[in-house]
Amino acid sequence: MDFYDKAGKMALGSRLRRLSEKITDQAAQVYDIYGINMNPKWFPVFYALAEPGHKSIMQIAQEIGHSHPSVSTIVKEMIKAGIVKNVESKADARKTFIVLTDEGLQINQRIQLQYADVNAAVETALAQSQYNIWKAIEEWEFLLDQKDLLKRVMDEKKSRESSEVQIVEYLPxxxxxxKQLNEEWISTWFKMEATDYKSLDHPDDYILNKGGHILIALFNGEPIGTCALIKMGDDMFELAKMAVSPAAKGKGIGYLLGKAAIEKAAELDAKKIYLESNTILKPAISLYHKLGFKKVSGIPSPYERCNIQMMLELG
Incomplete structure (x- = not known):
């Protein structure tokens, strides 16, 4: 157990697999003492087929929560052992069902005492334990159905990496x-236009000296994202030139930059933030909606690629 004490909860899957293997090995011995010819992994399929009615492999898979290929493999093994067989549907010869053979039906009669003893043994073990593992498994299955472990780990990774990101004011x-971040992003989806070159080659003249601001996202000290606030009037800014390095995908950089830009605009007493985008950029549009932007129209745009305009009202 030293390994599990050291590895902790990271070894959850390994520890559950170890417990499962131990229970499976012991279950095989239980079948032996009752004289039942049964592989423990066959049990869910056997139990499903012991109920009245014919069932297809797909129906069995859905009932026991296994994959179709897994059930198909188990059924083949059980057919070879003489416990189940295929029967054609009387209504449709193209369909086949799986049923217990005479031997399988006899096993079902003999196994009832085993069921009773195993259930009693498990109940006794549960009564002796501080934590009810059966209830815990039910709860974990529910939680993982709501949000699987992969998504949970990805969210933790994103949260950790986001906390390591710094949003700083632009320096020379x-x-x-x-320029590089924006050129890379624009060229990936569209083509660079004259207005792009002006603002990217001369950010002081076209953004900063006119009352605008540029924010830079740093990860481990390296610039991985940027966005600009371009002044459009006394109380309005345009959120523009937002770009994130492909290498920083999944760190939530766009959201951090957007939030920082909104906070900066609020500090500058802005009442509105305007932006232009294109509807093919679905993640970006989703981000803007998440930040509170809503679709507007009617403002002339210098960009050919613009086919949607959005606005955020600040207070």
Whole structure:
């Protein structure tokens, strides 16, 4: 148990597999003492077929929560052992069902005492334990149905990496990164336009000296994302030139930049933030909706790629 004490909850899957293997090995011995010719992994299929009515492999799989290929493999093994057989549907010859053979039916009669003893043994073990593992399994199955372990780990990874991101004000040393990040992003989806070159080559003249701001996202000290607030009037800014490095995908950088830009605009007493985008950029549009932007129209755009305009009202 030293390994599990050291590895902790990271070894949850390994520990559950170890417990499962131990129970499965002991279950095989239980079948032996009752004289039942049964592989423990066959039990869910056997139990499902012991109920009245014919069932297809798909129906069995759905009932016991296994995959179709898994059930198909088990059924083949059980057919070879003489416990189940295929029968054609009387209504449709193209369909086949799986049923217990005479031997399988005899096993079902003899196994009832085993069921009673096993159930009593498990109940006794549960009564002796501080924590009810059966209830815990039910709860974990529910929780993982709501949000699987992979998604939970991905969310934790994103949260940790997001906490390591710094959003800083633009400095002259960031000019090359500001240009490179935007050129890479724009060129991936569209083509660079004249207005892009002006603002990216001369951010001081076209953004900063006109009352705008540029934010840079740093991860481990390296620029991985950027966005700009371009002043459009006394109380309105445009959220523009948002770009994130493909290498930083999944860290929530776009959301962090958007939130920081909104907070900056609020500090500057802005009442509105405007942006332009394109509907093919579904993740970006989803992000803007998450940040509170709503679709508007009617403002002339200098960009050919713009086919949607959005606005956020601040207070």
């Amino acid at each position: 040393k960031h000019q090359s990164a500001f």
